[in-house]
Amino acid sequence: MWQFVDDRSDQIVYNTLQHANLVVQAVLFAALVGVALAVVVVWVPRLETLANAVSAIGLTIPAFALVGLLLPLLGIGAFTAFWAVAFYAVFPVLRNAVVGLRGVDPTLLESARGMGMGPVAVLLRVRLPLAWPVIHAGLRVSMQMSMGVAAIAAYVNGPGLGGYIFTGITQIGGANAVNYAVVGTVGVVVVALLADLLLLLLGRLTVSKGIRA
Amino acid sequence: MASDTVTDVPARTSRLRSMPRGTVTMLVVPPVIVASVFLVYVVWRQTATLDSIEESQLAWPTVWKLLGEHVRLTVVSALAVVAIAVPAGVLLTRGRARIAAPLVVAVANTGQAAPSIGLIALLAMWRGYGFWTGVIALTLYGLLPVLRNTITGLQGVDPTLKEAGRGLGMSATGVLLRVELPLAGPVIMAGVRTSLVLVVGTAALATFIDAGGLGAIITTGISLLKVSLMVWGAVLIALLALLVEWLGRLLELFTRPKGV
Numbered sequence: 085m086w087q088f089v090d091d092r093s094d095q096i097v098y099n100t101l102q103h104a105n106l107v108v109q110a111v112l113f114a115a116l117v118g119v120a121l122a123v124v125v126v127w128v129p130r131l132e133t134l135a136n137a138v139s140a141i142g143l144t145i146p147a148f149a150l151v152g153l154l155l156p157l158l159g160i161g162a163f164t165a166f167w168a169v170a171f172y173a174v175f176p177v178l179r180n181a182v183v184g185l186r187g188v189d190p191t192l193l194e195s196a197r198g199m200g201m202g203p204v205a206v207l208l209r210v211r212l213p214l215a216w217p218v219i220h221a222g223l224r225v226s227m228q229m230s231m232g233v234a235a236i237a238a239y240v241n242g243p244g245l246g247g248y249i250f251t252g253i254t255q256i257g258g259a260n261a262v263n264y265a266v267v268g269t270v271g272v273v274v275v276a277l278l279a280d281l282l283l284l285l286l287g288r289l290t291v292s293k294g295i296r297a
Numbered sequence: 298m299a300s301d302t303v304t305d306v307p308a309r310t311s312r313l314r315s316m317p318r319g320t321v322t323m324l325v326v327p328p329v330i331v332a333s334v335f336l337v338y339v340v341w342r343q344t345a346t347l348d349s350i351e352e353s354q355l356a357w358p359t360v361w362k363l364l365g366e367h368v369r370l371t372v373v374s375a376l377a378v379v380a381i382a383v384p385a386g387v388l389l390t391r392g393r394a395r396i397a398a399p400l401v402v403a404v405a406n407t408g409q410a411a412p413s414i415g416l417i418a419l420l421a422m423w424r425g426y427g428f429w430t431g432v433i434a435l436t437l438y439g440l441l442p443v444l445r446n447t448i449t450g451l452q453g454v455d456p457t458l459k460e461a462g463r464g465l466g467m468s469a470t471g472v473l474l475r476v477e478l479p480l481a482g483p484v485i486m487a488g489v490r491t492s493l494v495l496v497v498g499t500a501a502l503a504t505f506i507d508a509g510g511l512g513a514i515i516t517t518g519i520s521l522l523k524v525s526l527m528v529w530g531a532v533l534i535a536l537l538a539l540l541v542e543w544l545g546r547l548l549e550l551f552t553r554p555k556g557v
Binding site (some may be wrong): 136137139143144145146148151153156218228232239246249250252253256261265266272273275276278282 | 318319322323326327330407409410411412413414415416417419421422426497498499501502505506511512514518519524527528530532533534538539540542
């Protein structure tokens with residue numbers, strides 16, 4: 085096992101970074117989309133039922149099925165992987181952002197307006213900071229889910245560690261099959277835990293001082 | 298009826314009428330989507346000219362066989378999940394074991410970070426290919442939501458109600474079975490639904506270890522570059538997943554005790 089890792093350490097490090105890179109980019113993009121959609125939903129309350137239904141249905145679609153659907157449109161490789169990961173990552177952020185933005189105490193919004201803030205300032209300086217802890221929790225769920233989706237997307241040559249797992253499956257019975265599968269699986273777990281740790285740290289640093297527990 | 302019916306909760310209201318709009322939407326919309334998309338598939342299947350590969354992969358007996366395998370994987374794994382996670386959750390809320398609950402949930406959380414495909418691959422290397430390896434992998438993957446919700450649900454039961462049960466002369470087991478579990482039921486069933494969705498989706502990967510299921514149509518499509526197989530294989534799996542999620546919601550609705 086150590087020999088196996090040692091022989092390929094450069095390549096493993098490269099693929100680990102690729103995995104993290106793919107997931108972080110896709111989740112970041114999804115988070116922006118999710119928060120933007122949530123702002124619209126909070127502005128037009130009638131959309132809330134629709135947003136919840138779309139989230140529930142979207143999250144139900146299996147990742148492997150989505151990869152099969154995207155492949156004919158986007159082709160083999162990183163493009164399909166990016167959109168597959170980003171698709172799922174939107175929903176937890178969207179759902180939490182709606183709950184968080186909606187949960188802000190109306191009297192606070194009232195006083196912000198009373199202080200002379202316009203609607204944009206109220207959103208950016210009061211609503212979003214107060215909703216941020218809830219949005220942040222959704223972001224963590226998205227990030228963890230995306231690690232596994234990215235691994236599945238490796239079946240259509242998406243970048244990252246999933247490729248090792250599929251190599252392990254195709255070489256099953258061969259000398260290095262278990263090594264490949266272990267490196268892929270453990271690698272993803274390590275990246276996932278590190279990413280979660282960084283997100284927790286980010287949460288500590290970015291949650292507004294006034295609402296820190 | 299008068300306009301004050303919003304606050305007036307009549308005793309004999311139907312289950313549907315007493316639910317918020319979002320819940321009703323999620324009970325009505327998915328089956329409509331599933332039925333109409335499946336109809337589109339049937340029309341396409343009967344009218345399109347298929348080549349020999351498509352003809353054999355999408356032949357009705359083949360599709361039914363794969364669907365049957367997929368459903369069997371899902372049902373057997375989901376039953377195993379409930380049989381393991383609910384008793385484990387009960388144990389972790391009794392007596393001294395209570396202290397271990399946060400630790401067990403933390404470990405399970407970390408385990409959930411493992412990619413499903415990696416878990417399936419490693420289990421196949423250890424236990425060999427086949428249906429039961431698939432079931433073991435899916436069961437492991439589906440445990441966490443039910444375990445977590447069982448613990449949360451049982452912890453959320455009002456202690457005064459347990460006290461009242463004891464006061465009525467019920468034994469500890471009686472209180473568990475007739476007070477705690479029914480009250481925690483909705484939370485546990487929500488976990489079961491989450492698990493079902495995870496399991497039915499992950500079962501699409503079972504084809505990689507010869508455990509069957511509809512994933513085979515997609516993998517054939519990808520390796521032979523047949524767009525129709527990729528797309529319809531994916532659509533059939535997605536429809537099954539939506540149907541399973543919907544059944545989970547129904548189950549949640551009908552196992553809810555009347556008093557809650």
